[in-house]
Amino acid sequence: GQQLNQSPQSMFIQEGEDVSMNCTSSSIFNTWLWYKQDPGEGPVLLIALYKAGELTSNGRLTAQFGITRKDSFLNISASIPSDVGIYFCAGHGQGGSEKLVFGKGTKLTVNP
């Protein structure tokens, strides 16, 4: 089945540092979505990508849809304490599949 491999599993950084995390798949995805989840809350959509090569920003967040359609990355610049949480990549695969598949998440800790 379609699977998303997300890395790293966790990150510990200092406030002000930039962060990069990525997601890869062995199969092609038609969309890539990045979510952030705070403890006990539902995931919140950060960025949606629909075209191969697309680079999209949302404030300090930037995400790209890989040219091969098998990967995506999310960058956070100048991290702040409220960036703490779990970041998930997700995507819709090919072949008419409407299943929205999630990676296992990257847990981000920001030290003030």
Next chain:
Amino acid sequence: DSGVTQTPKHLITATGQRVTLRCSPRSGDLSVYWYQQSLDQGLQFLIQYYNGEERAKGNILERFSAQQFPDLHSELNLSSLELGDSALYFCASSGPNRVTEAFFGQGTRLTVV
């Protein structure tokens, strides 16, 4: 506020029991997804409905079932509950196009004792 409403927020029940979780999608959204998230785990896709019809199925146990009603709200039924079913259950909805952004509700925390 994502516009997706899930009830109840918390549910505590005994093993062997049956519960129903409810989801109201965002206005205008036709797709509803259900996910299970166990402690410190990722989001496991259970099932998806589009305009009342089942569209995709994930690792949903036979003890679990779901449906989407004509008014587009959805219910997830969990029966013969086991301790391992304790988890956060999320509903998400997405718009008229089948493949688009999905917005999540706050979840229902189910505790089976």
